[in-house]
Amino acid sequence: MNRQLMCVTCGSTYPLEDHRLRCDCGGLLDVQLDMDNAPSSPALTATFESRLPSRLPEDLSGVWRYRELVLDVPQGDMVTFPEGRTNLYTLDPVPLGLSALWAKHEGENPTGSFKDRGMTVAVSWARHQGARALICASTGNTSASLAAYGARAHIPVFVLIPEGKIAQGKLAQALAYGAHTLQIDGSFDDAMHAVEQMATTHNLTLVNSLNPFRLEGQKTIILDSYFQLGQMLPDWIVVPGGNLGNTSAFGKALIEMKALGLIDRVPRLAVIQAEGASPFARAAQDDFQHFESMQPETVATAIRIGNPVNYDKAVRAIRFTSGVVTSVTDAEILQAKHDLDRQAIGCEPASAATLAGLRRLTREHIVRPGESALLIITGNLLKDPDTTIALATGQTAALGVAGAASLNACANGPRHVPSDPETIAGIIEEELR
Ligand code: F0G
Numbered sequence: 001m002n003r004q005l006m007c008v009t010c011g012s013t014y015p016l017e018d019h020r021l022r023c024d025c026g027g028l029l030d031v032q033l034d035m036d037n038a039p040s041s042p043a044l045t046a047t048f049e050s051r052l053p054s055r056l057p058e059d060l061s062g063v064w065r066y067r068e069l070v071l072d073v074p075q076g077d078m079v080t081f082p083e084g085r086t087n088l089y090t091l092d093p094v095p096l097g098l099s100a101l102w103a104k105h106e107g108e109n110p111t112g113s114f115k116d117r118g119m120t121v122a123v124s125w126a127r128h129q130g131a132r133a134l135i136c137a138s139t140g141n142t143s144a145s146l147a148a149y150g151a152r153a154h155i156p157v158f159v160l161i162p163e164g165k166i167a168q169g170k171l172a173q174a175l176a177y178g179a180h181t182l183q184i185d186g187s188f189d190d191a192m193h194a195v196e197q198m199a200t201t202h203n204l205t206l207v208n209s210l211n212p213f214r215l216e217g218q219k220t221i222i223l224d225s226y227f228q229l230g231q232m233l234p235d236w237i238v239v240p241g242g243n244l245g246n247t248s249a250f251g252k253a254l255i256e257m258k259a260l261g262l263i264d265r266v267p268r269l270a271v272i273q274a275e276g277a278s279p280f281a282r283a284a285q286d287d288f289q290h291f292e293s294m295q296p297e298t299v300a301t302a303i304r305i306g307n308p309v310n311y312d313k314a315v316r317a318i319r320f321t322s323g324v325v326t327s328v329t330d331a332e333i334l335q336a337k338h339d340l341d342r343q344a345i346g347c348e349p350a351s352a353a354t355l356a357g358l359r360r361l362t363r364e365h366i367v368r369p370g371e372s373a374l375l376i377i378t379g380n381l382l383k384d385p386d387t388t389i390a391l392a393t394g395q396t397a398a399l400g401v402a403g404a405a406s407l408n409a410c411a412n413g414p415r416h417v418p419s420d421p422e423t424i425a426g427i428i429e430e431e432l433r
Helices: 041-050 064-069 115-128 141-153 168-176 188-202 212-218 220-228 245-260 279-285 311-320 330-342 349-363 385-392 405-410 421-432
Strands: 003-007 029-033 088-091 100-105 134-137 157-162 180-184 236-240 268-274 324-328 372-377
Touching: 029 212, 041 064, 041 220, 064 220, 088 220, 100 220, 115 141, 115 212, 134 141, 134 188, 141 157, 141 168, 157 168, 157 188, 168 180, 168 385, 180 188, 212 220, 212 245, 220 245, 236 245, 236 349, 245 268, 245 311, 268 279, 268 311, 268 349, 279 311, 279 324, 324 330, 324 349, 330 349, 330 385, 330 405, 349 372
Parallel strands: 100 372, 134 157, 157 180, 236 268, 236 372, 268 324
Antiparallel strands: 003 029, 088 100
Protein backbone atom coordinates (compact mmCIF):
# COMPACT_ATOMS: atom_id res chain seq x y z
CA MET A 1 0.00 0.00 0.00
CA ASN A 2 1.22 3.53 -0.75
CA ARG A 3 2.22 5.63 2.19
CA GLN A 4 3.40 9.17 2.85
CA LEU A 5 4.13 11.38 5.83
CA MET A 6 1.31 13.76 6.73
CA CYS A 7 1.23 16.56 9.29
CA VAL A 8 -1.55 16.17 11.84
CA THR A 9 -1.74 19.95 12.30
CA CYS A 10 -1.72 21.43 8.78
CA GLY A 11 -2.10 18.40 6.49
CA SER A 12 1.15 19.00 4.53
CA THR A 13 2.56 15.82 3.02
CA TYR A 14 6.13 14.60 2.50
CA PRO A 15 7.66 11.48 0.96
CA LEU A 16 8.04 8.59 3.39
CA GLU A 17 11.82 8.61 2.83
CA ASP A 18 12.28 12.20 4.08
CA HIS A 19 14.55 12.36 7.12
CA ARG A 20 12.31 14.61 9.15
CA LEU A 21 10.70 14.34 12.58
CA ARG A 22 8.23 17.18 12.21
CA CYS A 23 6.40 19.19 9.59
CA ASP A 24 7.81 22.59 8.59
CA CYS A 25 4.98 24.06 10.73
CA GLY A 26 6.28 22.14 13.77
CA GLY A 27 3.37 19.66 13.76
CA LEU A 28 3.63 15.93 14.39
CA LEU A 29 3.81 13.57 11.42
CA ASP A 30 1.72 10.49 10.71
CA VAL A 31 2.51 7.65 8.35
CA GLN A 32 -0.56 8.04 6.16
CA LEU A 33 -2.02 4.92 4.51
CA ASP A 34 -3.63 5.13 1.08
CA MET A 35 -7.07 4.03 2.31
CA ASP A 36 -8.68 4.33 -1.12
CA ASN A 37 -6.53 1.50 -2.45
CA ALA A 38 -6.56 -0.67 0.67
CA PRO A 39 -7.70 -4.30 0.44
CA SER A 40 -11.22 -5.05 1.70
CA SER A 41 -11.62 -5.99 5.36
CA PRO A 42 -12.44 -9.67 4.51
CA ALA A 43 -9.30 -9.85 2.35
CA LEU A 44 -7.15 -8.33 5.11
CA THR A 45 -8.63 -10.67 7.72
CA ALA A 46 -8.01 -13.70 5.50
CA THR A 47 -4.39 -12.63 4.89
CA PHE A 48 -3.67 -12.02 8.58
CA GLU A 49 -5.27 -15.30 9.67
CA SER A 50 -3.53 -17.29 6.90
CA ARG A 51 -0.14 -16.39 8.44
CA LEU A 52 -0.89 -18.04 11.79
CA PRO A 53 0.55 -21.50 10.94
CA SER A 54 3.57 -20.04 9.13
CA ARG A 55 7.06 -20.37 10.61
CA LEU A 56 8.56 -17.40 8.76
CA PRO A 57 9.83 -14.72 11.18
CA GLU A 58 7.78 -12.02 9.46
CA ASP A 59 4.62 -14.10 10.01
CA LEU A 60 5.50 -15.23 13.54
CA SER A 61 5.89 -11.59 14.59
CA GLY A 62 2.72 -10.13 16.10
CA VAL A 63 3.71 -6.91 14.36
CA TRP A 64 4.74 -7.94 10.85
CA ARG A 65 1.87 -10.39 10.65
CA TYR A 66 -0.21 -7.25 10.03
CA ARG A 67 2.33 -5.69 7.67
CA GLU A 68 -0.26 -4.40 5.19
CA LEU A 69 -1.38 -2.04 7.97
CA VAL A 70 2.13 -1.43 9.36
CA LEU A 71 4.81 -0.82 6.73
CA ASP A 72 6.40 -2.30 3.61
CA VAL A 73 10.02 -3.15 4.39
CA PRO A 74 12.09 -5.66 2.42
CA GLN A 75 12.37 -8.86 4.43
CA GLY A 76 16.17 -8.53 4.48
CA ASP A 77 15.95 -5.22 6.35
CA MET A 78 13.51 -6.45 8.98
CA VAL A 79 14.89 -6.54 12.50
CA THR A 80 12.54 -8.88 14.37
CA PHE A 81 12.95 -11.26 17.32
CA PRO A 82 9.93 -11.87 16.67
CA GLU A 83 7.81 -9.73 18.99
CA GLY A 84 4.11 -9.32 19.77
CA ARG A 85 1.60 -12.19 19.98
CA THR A 86 1.49 -11.57 23.71
CA ASN A 87 -1.09 -13.36 25.80
CA LEU A 88 -4.47 -11.98 26.64
CA TYR A 89 -5.64 -13.09 30.09
CA THR A 90 -9.13 -13.25 31.54
CA LEU A 91 -9.61 -11.50 34.89
CA ASP A 92 -12.60 -11.63 37.22
CA PRO A 93 -14.98 -8.84 36.09
CA VAL A 94 -17.40 -9.23 39.02
CA PRO A 95 -15.70 -7.02 41.66
CA LEU A 96 -15.95 -4.10 39.23
CA GLY A 97 -19.46 -4.96 38.06
CA LEU A 98 -18.26 -5.52 34.50
CA SER A 99 -19.38 -8.18 32.02
CA ALA A 100 -15.81 -9.06 31.00
CA LEU A 101 -12.29 -7.97 31.89
CA TRP A 102 -9.07 -8.85 30.07
CA ALA A 103 -5.40 -7.99 30.45
CA LYS A 104 -3.10 -8.00 27.43
CA HIS A 105 0.40 -8.59 28.72
CA GLU A 106 2.84 -6.56 26.67
CA GLY A 107 5.47 -7.39 29.29
CA GLU A 108 5.78 -10.71 27.46
CA ASN A 109 7.59 -9.07 24.54
CA PRO A 110 11.28 -9.98 23.96
CA THR A 111 12.66 -7.12 26.09
CA GLY A 112 9.72 -7.10 28.48
CA SER A 113 7.66 -4.14 27.28
CA PHE A 114 5.37 -2.97 24.47
CA LYS A 115 8.21 -0.85 23.10
CA ASP A 116 9.42 -3.83 21.05
CA ARG A 117 6.36 -3.55 18.80
CA GLY A 118 7.31 -0.01 17.84
CA MET A 119 11.03 -0.63 17.86
CA THR A 120 10.97 -3.46 15.32
CA VAL A 121 9.37 -1.06 12.83
CA ALA A 122 11.50 2.00 13.63
CA VAL A 123 14.78 0.05 13.56
CA SER A 124 13.84 -1.92 10.41
CA TRP A 125 13.04 1.35 8.64
CA ALA A 126 16.26 2.91 9.97
CA ARG A 127 18.28 -0.03 8.63
CA HIS A 128 16.47 0.24 5.29
CA GLN A 129 17.43 3.94 5.19
CA GLY A 130 21.07 3.22 6.08
CA ALA A 131 21.06 4.93 9.50
CA ARG A 132 24.52 5.50 11.00
CA ALA A 133 23.39 5.62 14.67
CA LEU A 134 20.18 5.34 16.69
CA ILE A 135 19.26 7.53 19.64
CA CYS A 136 16.47 7.92 22.18
CA ALA A 137 15.55 9.56 25.44
CA SER A 138 13.98 7.14 27.88
CA THR A 139 12.47 6.45 31.25
CA GLY A 140 13.95 2.98 30.76
CA ASN A 141 11.93 0.68 28.53
CA THR A 142 12.59 2.45 25.25
CA SER A 143 16.31 2.34 25.99
CA ALA A 144 16.18 -1.39 26.79
CA SER A 145 14.26 -2.11 23.61
CA LEU A 146 16.40 0.10 21.38
CA ALA A 147 19.58 -1.39 22.84
CA ALA A 148 18.33 -4.86 21.87
CA TYR A 149 17.10 -4.05 18.36
CA GLY A 150 20.18 -1.90 17.65
CA ALA A 151 22.42 -4.79 18.68
CA ARG A 152 20.56 -7.19 16.34
CA ALA A 153 20.81 -4.64 13.50
CA HIS A 154 24.51 -3.89 14.19
CA ILE A 155 23.83 -0.16 14.40
CA PRO A 156 25.38 1.89 17.26
CA VAL A 157 22.90 2.95 19.94
CA PHE A 158 22.94 6.00 22.23
CA VAL A 159 20.40 6.32 25.03
CA LEU A 160 19.78 9.31 27.30
CA ILE A 161 18.21 8.55 30.66
CA PRO A 162 17.40 10.64 33.75
CA GLU A 163 20.06 9.73 36.32
CA GLY A 164 18.76 7.69 39.26
CA LYS A 165 15.19 7.65 37.93
CA ILE A 166 15.05 4.48 35.89
CA ALA A 167 14.30 1.04 37.25
CA GLN A 168 17.26 -1.32 37.66
CA GLY A 169 16.03 -4.04 35.28
CA LYS A 170 15.84 -1.54 32.42
CA LEU A 171 19.27 -0.07 33.10
CA ALA A 172 20.70 -3.59 33.25
CA GLN A 173 19.27 -4.35 29.80
CA ALA A 174 20.58 -1.18 28.14
CA LEU A 175 24.07 -1.83 29.51
CA ALA A 176 24.07 -5.55 28.77
CA TYR A 177 22.98 -5.11 25.14
CA GLY A 178 25.84 -2.67 24.66
CA ALA A 179 24.11 0.70 24.32
CA HIS A 180 26.14 3.84 24.96
CA THR A 181 24.24 4.92 28.06
CA LEU A 182 24.29 8.64 28.90
CA GLN A 183 22.74 9.57 32.24
CA ILE A 184 21.65 13.19 32.34
CA ASP A 185 21.25 15.51 35.24
CA GLY A 186 17.61 16.26 34.44
CA SER A 187 14.22 14.70 33.74
CA PHE A 188 13.01 12.57 30.83
CA ASP A 189 11.55 15.76 29.33
CA ASP A 190 15.01 17.39 29.32
CA ALA A 191 16.47 14.28 27.67
CA MET A 192 13.69 14.27 25.07
CA HIS A 193 14.33 17.91 24.24
CA ALA A 194 18.06 17.22 23.86
CA VAL A 195 17.68 14.20 21.57
CA GLU A 196 15.22 15.93 19.28
CA GLN A 197 17.68 18.80 18.79
CA MET A 198 20.67 16.52 18.20
CA ALA A 199 18.86 14.16 15.86
CA THR A 200 18.25 16.87 13.31
CA THR A 201 21.63 18.57 13.54
CA HIS A 202 23.84 15.45 13.78
CA ASN A 203 22.12 12.95 11.50
CA LEU A 204 21.14 10.57 14.28
CA THR A 205 17.98 8.49 13.88
CA LEU A 206 15.59 9.26 16.72
CA VAL A 207 13.38 6.34 17.73
CA ASN A 208 11.24 7.85 20.46
CA SER A 209 7.51 7.76 19.73
CA LEU A 210 7.93 11.11 17.97
CA ASN A 211 9.18 8.83 15.19
CA PRO A 212 5.93 7.99 13.34
CA PHE A 213 7.17 4.51 12.35
CA ARG A 214 7.25 3.52 16.04
CA LEU A 215 3.54 4.19 16.31
CA GLU A 216 2.74 2.07 13.25
CA GLY A 217 4.17 -0.89 15.16
CA GLN A 218 2.32 -0.08 18.37
CA LYS A 219 -1.00 -0.09 16.50
CA THR A 220 -0.69 -3.88 16.45
CA ILE A 221 -1.53 -4.09 20.18
CA ILE A 222 -5.07 -3.27 19.07
CA LEU A 223 -4.99 -5.56 16.02
CA ASP A 224 -3.64 -8.46 18.08
CA SER A 225 -6.33 -7.93 20.73
CA TYR A 226 -9.05 -7.76 18.07
CA PHE A 227 -8.09 -11.13 16.59
CA GLN A 228 -7.48 -12.77 19.98
CA LEU A 229 -10.97 -11.73 21.10
CA GLY A 230 -12.54 -13.29 18.00
CA GLN A 231 -12.69 -10.15 15.84
CA MET A 232 -14.21 -7.84 18.37
CA LEU A 233 -13.05 -5.19 20.81
CA PRO A 234 -14.45 -4.41 24.27
CA ASP A 235 -16.29 -1.25 25.35
CA TRP A 236 -13.15 0.19 26.95
CA ILE A 237 -9.42 -0.03 26.30
CA VAL A 238 -7.42 1.16 29.31
CA VAL A 239 -3.82 2.28 28.88
CA PRO A 240 -1.27 4.18 30.97
CA GLY A 241 -0.25 7.57 29.56
CA GLY A 242 3.27 9.01 29.68
CA ASN A 243 4.69 10.35 26.43
CA LEU A 244 1.30 9.36 24.92
CA GLY A 245 2.71 7.21 22.13
CA ASN A 246 0.39 4.28 22.81
CA THR A 247 -2.61 6.57 23.18
CA SER A 248 -1.79 8.06 19.77
CA ALA A 249 -1.10 4.69 18.15
CA PHE A 250 -4.32 3.18 19.52
CA GLY A 251 -6.33 6.14 18.23
CA LYS A 252 -4.78 5.77 14.78
CA ALA A 253 -5.38 2.01 14.77
CA LEU A 254 -9.05 2.53 15.60
CA ILE A 255 -9.49 5.29 13.00
CA GLU A 256 -8.05 2.96 10.36
CA MET A 257 -9.95 -0.14 11.50
CA LYS A 258 -13.21 1.82 11.34
CA ALA A 259 -12.37 3.25 7.90
CA LEU A 260 -11.47 -0.22 6.60
CA GLY A 261 -14.67 -1.74 8.00
CA LEU A 262 -12.92 -4.11 10.43
CA ILE A 263 -15.03 -2.59 13.24
CA ASP A 264 -18.38 -0.75 13.25
CA ARG A 265 -18.34 0.42 16.84
CA VAL A 266 -15.31 2.23 18.23
CA PRO A 267 -14.23 1.28 21.76
CA ARG A 268 -13.56 4.13 24.18
CA LEU A 269 -9.99 4.79 25.26
CA ALA A 270 -9.32 5.43 28.95
CA VAL A 271 -5.88 6.94 29.47
CA ILE A 272 -4.54 6.76 33.02
CA GLN A 273 -1.78 8.99 34.36
CA ALA A 274 -0.07 9.13 37.73
CA GLU A 275 -1.33 12.15 39.68
CA GLY A 276 2.19 13.57 39.99
CA ALA A 277 2.73 13.36 36.23
CA SER A 278 -0.70 14.17 34.83
CA PRO A 279 -0.47 17.08 32.36
CA PHE A 280 -2.75 15.27 29.88
CA ALA A 281 -5.40 14.52 32.52
CA ARG A 282 -5.33 18.17 33.59
CA ALA A 283 -5.70 19.38 30.00
CA ALA A 284 -8.64 17.01 29.52
CA GLN A 285 -10.52 18.74 32.35
CA ASP A 286 -11.24 21.76 30.15
CA ASP A 287 -11.55 19.74 26.96
CA PHE A 288 -7.95 20.42 25.92
CA GLN A 289 -8.34 24.20 25.73
CA HIS A 290 -5.11 24.68 27.70
CA PHE A 291 -2.00 22.61 28.13
CA GLU A 292 0.57 23.15 30.85
CA SER A 293 3.62 20.99 31.35
CA MET A 294 4.60 20.01 34.91
CA GLN A 295 7.58 18.80 36.96
CA PRO A 296 6.76 15.10 37.13
CA GLU A 297 7.09 12.86 40.20
CA THR A 298 5.70 9.37 40.67
CA VAL A 299 6.70 5.91 41.89
CA ALA A 300 5.79 4.72 38.36
CA THR A 301 9.07 5.97 36.86
CA ALA A 302 8.14 4.74 33.36
CA ILE A 303 5.48 7.47 33.15
CA ARG A 304 7.37 10.17 35.05
CA ILE A 305 6.82 12.62 32.17
CA GLY A 306 5.66 16.24 32.38
CA ASN A 307 5.63 17.32 28.73
CA PRO A 308 4.39 14.52 26.43
CA VAL A 309 5.56 14.94 22.83
CA ASN A 310 2.56 13.20 21.27
CA TYR A 311 0.01 15.54 22.84
CA ASP A 312 -1.76 16.57 19.60
CA LYS A 313 -2.12 13.00 18.34
CA ALA A 314 -3.35 11.89 21.76
CA VAL A 315 -6.04 14.59 21.77
CA ARG A 316 -7.16 13.29 18.36
CA ALA A 317 -7.34 9.76 19.83
CA ILE A 318 -9.47 10.88 22.77
CA ARG A 319 -11.81 12.87 20.53
CA PHE A 320 -12.23 10.04 17.98
CA THR A 321 -12.96 7.41 20.61
CA SER A 322 -15.02 9.62 22.98
CA GLY A 323 -12.28 8.69 25.40
CA VAL A 324 -11.51 9.83 28.91
CA VAL A 325 -8.31 10.75 30.74
CA THR A 326 -7.92 10.42 34.48
CA SER A 327 -5.21 10.20 37.10
CA VAL A 328 -4.55 7.97 40.11
CA THR A 329 -2.40 8.32 43.20
CA ASP A 330 0.82 6.39 43.69
CA ALA A 331 -0.86 4.50 46.56
CA GLU A 332 -3.66 3.41 44.20
CA ILE A 333 -1.03 2.30 41.67
CA LEU A 334 0.77 0.20 44.29
CA GLN A 335 -2.50 -1.34 45.48
CA ALA A 336 -3.36 -2.31 41.89
CA LYS A 337 0.15 -3.65 41.32
CA HIS A 338 -0.16 -5.78 44.43
CA ASP A 339 -3.50 -7.16 43.22
CA LEU A 340 -2.22 -7.93 39.69
CA ASP A 341 0.99 -9.44 41.04
CA ARG A 342 -0.97 -11.80 43.29
CA GLN A 343 -2.93 -13.03 40.27
CA ALA A 344 0.42 -13.81 38.63
CA ILE A 345 -0.23 -11.25 35.93
CA GLY A 346 2.59 -9.25 37.47
CA CYS A 347 3.73 -5.92 36.09
CA GLU A 348 5.74 -2.81 36.71
CA PRO A 349 4.03 0.10 38.51
CA ALA A 350 3.12 2.12 35.37
CA SER A 351 1.15 -0.83 33.98
CA ALA A 352 -0.82 -1.19 37.21
CA ALA A 353 -2.12 2.35 36.68
CA THR A 354 -4.59 0.71 34.26
CA LEU A 355 -6.39 -1.28 36.97
CA ALA A 356 -6.20 1.63 39.42
CA GLY A 357 -7.73 3.91 36.77
CA LEU A 358 -10.45 1.44 35.85
CA ARG A 359 -11.38 1.19 39.54
CA ARG A 360 -11.64 4.95 39.71
CA LEU A 361 -13.73 5.17 36.52
CA THR A 362 -16.19 2.54 37.75
CA ARG A 363 -16.49 4.35 41.12
CA GLU A 364 -17.25 7.55 39.21
CA HIS A 365 -19.84 5.69 37.01
CA ILE A 366 -17.94 6.68 33.85
CA VAL A 367 -17.38 3.00 33.13
CA ARG A 368 -20.85 1.53 33.70
CA PRO A 369 -22.03 -1.81 35.10
CA GLY A 370 -22.17 -4.53 32.45
CA GLU A 371 -19.54 -2.95 30.21
CA SER A 372 -16.35 -4.79 29.18
CA ALA A 373 -12.75 -3.61 29.43
CA LEU A 374 -9.26 -4.50 28.30
CA LEU A 375 -6.23 -3.46 30.36
CA ILE A 376 -2.97 -2.95 28.48
CA ILE A 377 -0.23 -4.23 30.77
CA THR A 378 2.74 -2.37 29.33
CA GLY A 379 5.75 -3.74 31.19
CA ASN A 380 7.07 -6.85 32.94
CA LEU A 381 7.27 -7.24 36.72
CA LEU A 382 11.02 -7.95 36.52
CA LYS A 383 11.71 -4.48 35.12
CA ASP A 384 11.44 -2.88 38.55
CA PRO A 385 12.61 -5.39 41.18
CA ASP A 386 13.26 -2.70 43.80
CA THR A 387 9.66 -1.50 43.87
CA THR A 388 8.32 -5.04 43.66
CA ILE A 389 10.40 -6.22 46.62
CA ALA A 390 9.67 -3.10 48.69
CA LEU A 391 5.95 -3.68 48.11
CA ALA A 392 6.06 -7.41 48.74
CA THR A 393 8.07 -7.03 51.95
CA GLY A 394 6.05 -4.22 53.52
CA GLN A 395 8.66 -1.51 52.95
CA THR A 396 6.38 0.95 51.20
CA ALA A 397 7.72 3.75 53.43
CA ALA A 398 11.06 3.35 51.63
CA LEU A 399 9.28 4.17 48.37
CA GLY A 400 8.11 7.50 49.78
CA VAL A 401 4.51 6.87 48.74
CA ALA A 402 1.91 8.59 50.89
CA GLY A 403 -1.09 6.49 51.94
CA ALA A 404 0.43 3.12 51.06
CA ALA A 405 1.09 1.94 54.64
CA SER A 406 -2.07 -0.20 54.65
CA LEU A 407 -0.46 -2.35 51.96
CA ASN A 408 2.22 -3.41 54.41
CA ALA A 409 -0.34 -5.71 56.03
CA CYS A 410 -0.19 -7.90 52.88
CA ALA A 411 3.59 -8.27 53.16
CA ASN A 412 5.02 -11.59 52.19
CA GLY A 413 8.69 -11.09 53.05
CA PRO A 414 11.10 -14.03 53.18
CA ARG A 415 11.43 -15.63 56.63
CA HIS A 416 14.74 -16.69 58.07
CA VAL A 417 14.58 -20.39 59.02
CA PRO A 418 17.15 -22.90 60.25
CA SER A 419 18.26 -25.56 57.74
CA ASP A 420 16.72 -28.37 59.79
CA PRO A 421 13.94 -30.18 57.79
CA GLU A 422 11.85 -30.92 60.89
CA THR A 423 11.66 -27.25 61.87
CA ILE A 424 10.93 -26.19 58.27
CA ALA A 425 8.18 -28.82 57.95
CA GLY A 426 6.71 -27.53 61.21
CA ILE A 427 6.56 -24.01 59.77
CA ILE A 428 4.93 -25.27 56.56
CA GLU A 429 2.29 -27.21 58.54
CA GLU A 430 1.61 -24.10 60.60
CA GLU A 431 1.15 -22.00 57.44
CA LEU A 432 -1.22 -24.60 55.93
CA ARG A 433 -3.38 -24.79 59.02
N1 F0G B 1 4.13 1.89 30.53
C1 F0G B 1 5.43 1.61 30.47
C2 F0G B 1 5.92 0.36 31.12
C3 F0G B 1 6.33 2.50 29.81
O1 F0G B 1 7.61 2.22 29.75
C4 F0G B 1 5.81 3.68 29.24
C5 F0G B 1 6.68 4.62 28.55
C6 F0G B 1 4.43 3.90 29.33
C7 F0G B 1 3.63 2.99 29.97
C8 F0G B 1 3.82 5.11 28.73
O2 F0G B 1 3.65 4.95 27.37
O3 F0G B 1 4.77 6.96 26.49
O4 F0G B 1 3.27 5.58 25.08
O5 F0G B 1 2.36 6.99 26.91
N2 F0G B 1 7.93 4.56 28.56
C9 F0G B 1 8.82 5.41 27.76
C10 F0G B 1 10.25 4.96 27.89
C11 F0G B 1 8.59 6.85 27.90
O6 F0G B 1 11.15 5.77 27.68
O7 F0G B 1 10.48 3.79 28.13
P1 F0G B 1 3.50 6.19 26.40
